[in-house]
Amino acid sequence: MESLLNICVIAATVFAFGYLGFVILWPERF
């Protein structure tokens, strides 16, 4: 259960910052 929680947290972090990186690189496609 705890490892599933850690995976969720890492996935949320990667998604949020990864998406922001995408917005910077291709601002019109966000």
Place this chain on the structure above:
Amino acid sequence: MLGLSIPLIIIGATIALSWPLGRYMRWAMDSTDPSSSTSRFDSLAVAVLGTAASKGQAWKEYCISMLVFNVFMFILVFSILTTQQWLPLNPDGKEALEASLAFNTAASFTSNTNLQHYSGEVSMSYLSQLGALMWLQFVSAATGLAAVTALCRGLSGRTDLGNFYRDVWRATGLVLLPLAFVLASLLVLFGTPMTLDGAAVATTLEGATQTIARGPVAAYVSIKQLGTNGGGFFGPNSTHPLENPNFLTNVLTNMAIILIPMATVWMFGWITNRIKHAVVLFGVMLFLYAVFVGSAAMLESQSTQAFAQLPVEADMNLEGKELRFGTTAGALWAVSTTSTSNGSVNAMHDSLNPLTGLLPMAGMWLNVIFGGVGVGLINMFLYVITAVFLAGMMVGRTPEYLGRKVEAREMKLAILALLAHPLFILGGTAIFASSSWGLDALNNPGSHGLSEIIYEFSSAAANNGSGFEGLGDNTVPWNIATGVVMLLGRFIPIIAPLAIVGSMAAKRATPESAGTFRVDTPTFGVVLLGTVLIVGALLFLPIAVLGPIAEFLTVS
């Protein structure tokens, strides 16, 4: 009598202070004289960070630097929160935070939100409070100030938006630290604790032993308010008698909430050399702020329905108020803290009369009534661009703003950034209101329960951080969902406007002529106000009807 004299004095004094502070911030953030003392201060940054802090950046490089810096800060703070039991400055032996709570807290403080799903005095070591959270309160506010400075440079026609690291350095060292030092000293003078000793143990008059949490509160509170952060040292935030001990500390901290957001508008006018335009923007913000404060004071002057069946005589809503601050202090603070992206509270927002509760939500939905440090003006810029475009279309001219054409690319980015805000709030509310994630966390049934969910997502998306409370929000779904919303809600409305000014600055300047739509007139102020209300507020009308308005009609 609504008791508006104290709010008027607080607002008037803050406006008076904001003008010289705006001049100072213009000097501190955008001094171009190589012999000035800001340049000597910059050389310290170059000595620490190398050439990364010296070369000019176009909008994309600026945004990448901002993102890299904030990712690094996020990881650093997440690491401290999850290992605090092994780290120093932990006299009361606090344990590590659970992973999703640490994620939410790191996202919350990185994004200048300070939404707290924990209680500071219960969960945080002094190192976490000072080295992680207070540190982020400085640098997240500095990130906002840096971003708005870059926006101003772009709008004055420069393709070189400055250097992100240098701007954060200047914002922290020349603006936030000196102001925080002055405010913290005054707070200590008026009775706010400042100590690194652990909790005090006292014996009560009845002979019982009581443990009283304390700590470096004054330092924390000063940047909490000045940086529009809002995260309290103690769980009850500024209602706590050691975080906000008396009338004087309440007045000072309320002024601190709106001071820098007001001064930022003047800084914008000085950097772009369009002070009349800044006066119009300031006027629109002040008008909305005054309407909200007046309405909140009036609505809270009516007694709460919760007392209707009780043998209690009250001619105003006294539930959840700290009367040591004065009768209208709760209403003024509730509006101030949600108009800006501050989020600290000195009264229980859950106890506000239903229609008063709508006002803090509306402040967060609009997010432009002075707004957070830096980002409030950036958000208003999106509405300005939209208003200019609409006015241009109406008169049949290609819209221009500050000598640059506003075309399809700029409008596409502005509208996408504006629509992201309601998407996060309404989308999040819809998912949680229709699933056990949200319903299991509610403490109230019906429309008030829905208001609690709406408020939580509004607070996260607007990077506010206040809560309606009554919501059991320290669960994995709430922590992850609001954490992601806070990060996206913070940086998308910074990146998109910088992309817009980068695009505009690269265009050839269009000389102003008799047919140019002027943005420094009262007419433009009215157009802008209409745009803010129609584009910003109308999207939220259905949810307002289902939440606070339905509750008002039910209890009446």
